[in-house]
Amino acid sequence: MPDNRVIVTDESTGQSLELPVIKGTEGEPTLQIKALPSTLGYFTYDPGFTATASCTSKITFIDGGKGILRYRGYPIEQLAEHSNFLEVAYLLLEGELPTAAEFEAFDREITYHTMIHEKLRTFISGFHYDAHPMAMMAGVVGSLSAFYHDKMDMDNPKHRRLAAIRMIAKMPTIAAACYRHHMGWPAVYPDNSLSYTENFLNMMFSVPSEKYEVSQVAAKAFDLLFILHADHEQNASTSTVRLVGSTGANPYASVAAGISALWGPAHGGANEAVLTMLAEIGDVSRVGEFIDRAKDKNDPFRLMGFGHRVYKNYDPRATIIRQAAHEVLQEIGSDDPLLSLAMELERIALEDEYFISKKLYPNVDFYSGIIYKALGIPTSMFTVMFAIARTVGWVSQWLEQEDVGTPIGRPRQVYAGAAERDYKQIGSR
């Protein structure tokens, strides 16, 4: 609730307006500007929404300056150490940590929905074998509304929740099916005796001709990575999901749009871009050259995996994942030269005045790709891993928005095109 005010005065007319200040539980005070156009006749201009809150949310809190990330109040460090991905999914969806009985019921509910319609597999097989998996994911998830239209009354809270559960449950099955299509491998169906991440790894990598044992190191690492990627308040893809959802579009269409937004290299596509960049650098001796390119204003090259819109301090997820990257590589005995290259890049960038002054630190995606690579995930699937985890955040945010009921998202613009002019016949132009 507002408890103090800021006064804006238009000096050309002398007219003033008191703007209420909204204070959340934590975070910066925010001005409520809704009355500006109707009273003073002004809109506000904020490309990239760097200073604009688009909603009120109770799900995730970030303090970018202090490097803090909390889901429903719980620090990410504690969740990473003590929780598991499905428990975090419950927390994000329901707002509280589950009791043992609630967790068991939730686990069963997710497990029950892991299968996908057989015709979806036919749909997947229609893609060219070398289609990018993110293109397939966006298409297949968007099509879910055509397969599961039985419970699609979005005014019904039970139907809304079921759609959310279905997406969390089916995403690993769809992702693995897309990968297997690319590889030309036969389908592997969900095995409900396995945990969420074990099941995913089994669907990805097991083949009929050989016994496949899910590596516990890999399952644990995936669980951690999924926890770290599960939500990140109003980032580009989540804002996309909310914006599409605000039109009344179905949740599958909304999440498909989120997947497309995530694909961009400035967002979730960065983990793939980091590996491409490391391969391009190729050798520790060339790190300096690429650092110089990143600093050169005339060169569009940026250090992938560095910088963040919100964190102007170390990304807390990067601290956790950096440690995990070392542990995983040690446990599986990998001596991937890309890791030493990444470490050298990190060391030099952290000592460089350009990166220090601009507060450009390694972000979560700087390290996630290295772990995925070590665990046998092909580079083109990295962002799909992110999408599986972030689905929990997308559907939690979508549910929160739908439960409250928000107006359609519709930003304004500053028109800078031609003023009114008369049409000329083609012969006289």
Ligand code: ACO
């Ligand atoms: N390498 C070199 N310079 C950079 C980098 C980088 N990775 N990131 C930002 N800068 C510079 C910019 O050139 C700019 O310099 P200037 O002030 O002299 O013009 C300054 O730092 C601020 O950059 P902005 O683009 O204004 O910062 P913004 O907050 O809009 O961008 C972003 C954040 C998109 C993440 C950016 O840092 C970037 O492109 N990083 C690389 C891609 C990446 O790793 N994305 C993953 C983000 S995390 C996630 O989605 C999970």
